[in-house]
Amino acid sequence: MTQAITLRLITRQAGGGEIVRVRRIDWGEALIGRSPEADIHLPDLAVDMEHALLQVTGQGRVTVKTLTGEPFLVDGKTTSHVELEVVRGHVITFGDFNLLLGQGGEGDVAVTILKREEEPPATSASLFSLRATMFGRRKMAWTLGLVILTLCLLAPLISPALVGHARIHPDRQWSSGPLSKAHAFLEKDCQACHAQAFVSVRDQACLACHNAGGDAAKIDARVGREGSPFLPLLISDHAPHDLLLRAMPPPPTVRGRVAGMFETAMNHPSDRCASCHREHAVLPADPAAPKTADILRAGKPALVVVNDCAACHSRLKMRLPSTGLVDTPSWDRHPDFRPLVTVGFDGPQPRLQRVALSAHPQEVNGLTFSHRIHMDPTGGAARQGQVLGAARGYGAALTCQSCHRPDGAGFKPIEMERDCGACHSLAFAEVGGQLKTLRHHDMRNVAGVLRGALPPANPPVADPAVLRRALAPGGLCVDCHTVTPSAGPLGRQIAPVHIPERMLPWGDFNHAVPAHSGVGAGAAACADCHQARTSDRSQDLLIEGVATCRACHGKTEHETTAFAGAQCSECHSYHQPGESPRTGQDRLFTALGLPKGAKPRGLPTF
Amino acid sequence: MAGAHGQTQRRKTSTHESFLRHGGFLFARLSLALCAGAIAVYAYAAFHDRLPQGGGTTLGYTLGALGAILIVWLALLGVRKRAVSDGHYSLKAWVSAHVYLGLSLIVIATLHTGFKFGLNVHTLAYGLMLLVIASGAVGVWAYATLPRALSNNRGDTTRKQMLGEIHDLDEQLLEAAQPLSRPNAEIVRLSLEGTDIGGGFWRRLFGAYGDCANDHAIALVGPALQVASGREATALRKVDQLLRDKAKALGKARRQMHITALLEAWLFVHVPATFALLAALLVHIVSVFLYW
Numbered sequence: 090m091t092q093a094i095t096l097r098l099i100t101r102q103a104g105g106g107e108i109v110r111v112r113r114i115d116w117g118e119a120l121i122g123r124s125p126e127a128d129i130h131l132p133d134l135a136v137d138m139e140h141a142l143l144q145v146t147g148q149g150r151v152t153v154k155t156l157t158g159e160p161f162l163v164d165g166k167t168t169s170h171v172e173l174e175v176v177r178g179h180v181i182t183f184g185d186f187n188l189l190l191g192q193g194g195e196g197d198v199a200v201t202i203l204k205r206e207e208e209p210p211a212t213s214a215s216l217f218s219l220r221a222t223m224f225g226r227r228k229m230a231w232t233l234g235l236v237i238l239t240l241c242l243l244a245p246l247i248s249p250a251l252v253g254h255a256r257i258h259p260d261r262q263w264s265s266g267p268l269s270k271a272h273a274f275l276e277k278d279c280q281a282c283h284a285q286a287f288v289s290v291r292d293q294a295c296l297a298c299h300n301a302g303g304d305a306a307k308i309d310a311r312v313g314r315e316g317s318p319f320l321p322l323l324i325s326d327h328a329p330h331d332l333l334l335r336a337m338p339p340p341p342t343v344r345g346r347v348a349g350m351f352e353t354a355m356n357h358p359s360d361r362c363a364s365c366h367r368e369h370a371v372l373p374a375d376p377a378a379p380k381t382a383d384i385l386r387a388g389k390p391a392l393v394v395v396n397d398c399a400a401c402h403s404r405l406k407m408r409l410p411s412t413g414l415v416d417t418p419s420w421d422r423h424p425d426f427r428p429l430v431t432v433g434f435d436g437p438q439p440r441l442q443r444v445a446l447s448a449h450p451q452e453v454n455g456l457t458f459s460h461r462i463h464m465d466p467t468g469g470a471a472r473q474g475q476v477l478g479a480a481r482g483y484g485a486a487l488t489c490q491s492c493h494r495p496d497g498a499g500f501k502p503i504e505m506e507r508d509c510g511a512c513h514s515l516a517f518a519e520v521g522g523q524l525k526t527l528r529h530h531d532m533r534n535v536a537g538v539l540r541g542a543l544p545p546a547n548p549p550v551a552d553p554a555v556l557r558r559a560l561a562p563g564g565l566c567v568d569c570h571t572v573t574p575s576a577g578p579l580g581r582q583i584a585p586v587h588i589p590e591r592m593l594p595w596g597d598f599n600h601a602v603p604a605h606s607g608v609g610a611g612a613a614a615c616a617d618c619h620q621a622r623t624s625d626r627s628q629d630l631l632i633e634g635v636a637t638c639r640a641c642h643g644k645t646e647h648e649t650t651a652f653a654g655a656q657c658s659e660c661h662s663y664h665q666p667g668e669s670p671r672t673g674q675d676r677l678f679t680a681l682g683l684p685k686g687a688k689p690r691g692l693p694t695f
Numbered sequence: 696m697a698g699a700h701g702q703t704q705r706r707k708t709s710t711h712e713s714f715l716r717h718g719g720f721l722f723a724r725l726s727l728a729l730c731a732g733a734i735a736v737y738a739y740a741a742f743h744d745r746l747p748q749g750g751g752t753t754l755g756y757t758l759g760a761l762g763a764i765l766i767v768w769l770a771l772l773g774v775r776k777r778a779v780s781d782g783h784y785s786l787k788a789w790v791s792a793h794v795y796l797g798l799s800l801i802v803i804a805t806l807h808t809g810f811k812f813g814l815n816v817h818t819l820a821y822g823l824m825l826l827v828i829a830s831g832a833v834g835v836w837a838y839a840t841l842p843r844a845l846s847n848n849r850g851d852t853t854r855k856q857m858l859g860e861i862h863d864l865d866e867q868l869l870e871a872a873q874p875l876s877r878p879n880a881e882i883v884r885l886s887l888e889g890t891d892i893g894g895g896f897w898r899r900l901f902g903a904y905g906d907c908a909n910d911h912a913i914a915l916v917g918p919a920l921q922v923a924s925g926r927e928a929t930a931l932r933k934v935d936q937l938l939r940d941k942a943k944a945l946g947k948a949r950r951q952m953h954i955t956a957l958l959e960a961w962l963f964v965h966v967p968a969t970f971a972l973l974a975a976l977l978v979h980i981v982s983v984f985l986y987w
Contacts (some may be wrong), residue, residue: 123873134880134883135884217854217952218959219955219963226967230967233968237978238978260982265815266811344753357987
């Protein structure tokens with residue numbers, strides 16, 4: 090007898106609950122398909138019209154086989170033909186429908202037809218909103234923020250502790266701009282200057298490499314270790330720091346005063362090296378800047394003039410009553426020179442005093458000398474030069490250079506034997522046809538012994554009688570020296586001598602530049618500044634006033650062919666008081682003359 | 696009289712004033728004044744100082760502090776908009792101030808930089824700020840123009856109705872396809888199972904639905920119809936019509952999604968870039984003072 094098949098079609102309702110329809114097939118086989126005529130009607134487009142046939146083949150046994158060749162699933166496995174025992178509760182799947190096999194009542198094969206749960210249609214309005222599958226807005230926001238904090242803040246903060254001397258320097262990303270060429274070697278060592286966290290760069294950091302009062306060898310070695318291709322420029326204080334602070338005028342504008350208060354409140358004072366010398370900054374080229382000034386040369390930190398020279402050197406006495414400086418509010422009002430004059434001697438030491446030229450100072454230098462006689466082109470000195478001849482460096486009338494021998498920016502100190510000895514012989518006796526000559530340098534020793542001022546360990550080499558003659562009126566020494574009475578054995582003594590190398594200690598006059606050495610159109614020759622040809626007395630101070638400088642300095646090219654700048658830095662350097670600033674070009678020429686391998690001091694530039 | 700008065704009241708309350716025009720351009724004028732003031736002070740400083748301007752001058756610090764306060768306050772809109780309130784400090788006023796003061800940052804922050812840029816965290820913060828402002832500007836444009844397009848596209852239907860229509864058409868398609876042979880039923884399945892209404896981020900943003908499964912199905916129905924006959928042909932014709940109806944419904948819903956995406960996409964830049972900016976701003980400030 091063929092077993093019947095009981096079909097239970099379960100339909101789930103939208104509001105919950107199920108509707109169960111039961112149907113019995115007596116003939117033991119059921120057609121499965123989408124066709125309405127199929128016994129097991131599965132309205133699913135994945136199912137063929139007549140997809141498969143289920144047949145009862147024995148007690149509790151069925152076969153299911155495809156009619157179209159399209160497979161189906163049994164317990165999740167694909168098959169086209171299968172024989173099953175219904176008691177095992179197999180599940181046969183066609184499209185979205187599951188057929189659950191089981192044992193029905195009266196020995197029937199029960200087939201329960203269930204449609205698989207389908208997802209409710211997405212009808213929410215939120216479907217219209219834009220959503221990123223990978224990264225939501227919030228997730229992306231936090232990620233980006235944390236990545237930046239980690240890479241840009243935490244990494245540089247912890248890196249010195251973690252990586253020590255690593256090649257990567259994460260704190261370089263904090264640099265607000267490249268360093269100047271002069272400091273470029275410090276790019277990887279931010280803490281060379283930024284020594285203390287949250288404290289603005291202090292002068293100690295700068296002076297560690299630039300202090301002229303420090304141990305230059307140590308400084309050079311330190312800078313070399315840092316990788317600098319040249320040695321640092323060493324600088325001196327312009328004046329003691331407390332005096333400088335008092336000399337500085339208050340800012341002239343309200344804005345400047347507000348800025349000053351702001352800077353003080355922020356612990357960012359404006360009297361630091363870094364207040365003027367700005368790193369990480371590119372200062373635009375200033376066409377008005379003087380060509381000779383060092384301040385705007387390529388490769389150096391930008392220079393910001395907080396106070397220029399005139400700002401402090403105007404009404405200085407009001408702010409700094411103790412100063413001996415005369416105000417210099419501008420080049421036009423530059424005070425006349427106050428040369429350092431030898432006004433006398435304290436023992437052998439010259440007593441020097443700054444005296445204004447307008448006071449017509451007289452020098453007490455211990456000499457008797459007439460420039461006029463020596464430079465007269467038809468006089469005895471000229472004749473003597475001709476007699477001496479070119480072989481001895483003369484041959485014609487004497488020139489300035491016959492005695493004043495150029496040496497760098499100045500001259501070699503006058504040496505009697507070299508510069509005067511060709512004419513002024515120190516011979517004092519003739520022995521066997523040979524002249525015995527006093528040695529000028531020993532004369533002091535001789536005189537000192539004779540005065541009793543020196544111990545007799547160095548016995549005199551000359552006969553005291555000769556010396557007495559030499560010191561007597563009309564004697565050898567009296568030609569050039571001031572001789573004064575003395576209680577010593579000779580009865581007279583030579584007054585101390587002091588020939589100053591520089592008379593203007595705070596201004597640097599370079600005799601070597603072409604414009605100052607008579608080379609080129611309009612250039613100054615010696616006689617333009619020194620009225621030596623008319624000077625009969627050694628007491629005459631042979632320098633001219635500042636008006637002579639103004640003949641060229643401060644003039645335009647329309648006024649004179651020898652026009653020159655009128656900036657303070659032409660003669661005065663802030664950091665090397667008494668010298669004029671050296672330019673990068675000066676340093677370059679110096680560097681070219683250095684032996685191979687030697688590092689130049691300062692950045693040489695054009 | 697009373698009636699006329701009532702009408703006036705209604706008209707007043709129904710008049711829409713956009714956030715751009717809020718308070719008679721109050722914040723626009725405030726921002727312009729702020730920018731003009733900043734430019735004037737900067738010009739004065741630049742003219743009088745020989746030194747280069749930048750973040751390190753008194754003016755630089757002032758502009759920087761102002762910029763930082765503005766950035767933090769502007770970012771707080773994200774917090775403010777989640778708090779419901781009314782009165783004078785309305786959300787509309789906040790948004791209006793947000794837009795105009797945000798735009799003023801271009802001037803304030805640029806002057807703060809002193810026109811000095813480089814490959815560093817400082818320029819990173821500046822760049823991110825510009826990105827935030829640019830994306831915000833896109834947002835302003837979107838809010839000013841797109842809601843009309845959105846409304847025009849929608850007509851009288853709601854977004855729910857649009858999706859419901861597609862769902863209904865799917866059910867009709869399933870029904871109509873029942874008599875079809877397997878190959879033709881597969882065409883309908885392609886539409887039913889393969890159609891993605893919205894799609895992903897970029898698809899919505901660019902409205903790129905060239906490979907829509909429903910369109911493929913329509914393309915396949917035509918040739919199938921030529922060889923079909925009888926019941927199959929009748930069913931296919933119905934299916935063809937339903938597929939075309941579905942294409943229309945899909946087009947409308949997708950246009951709505953595309954416009955919505957354009958309306959919202961700027962926020963995907965604006966919000967993350969704001970967080971990145973706040974982080975970069977913190978790094979900028981800390982690093983400047985750490986290595987002062």
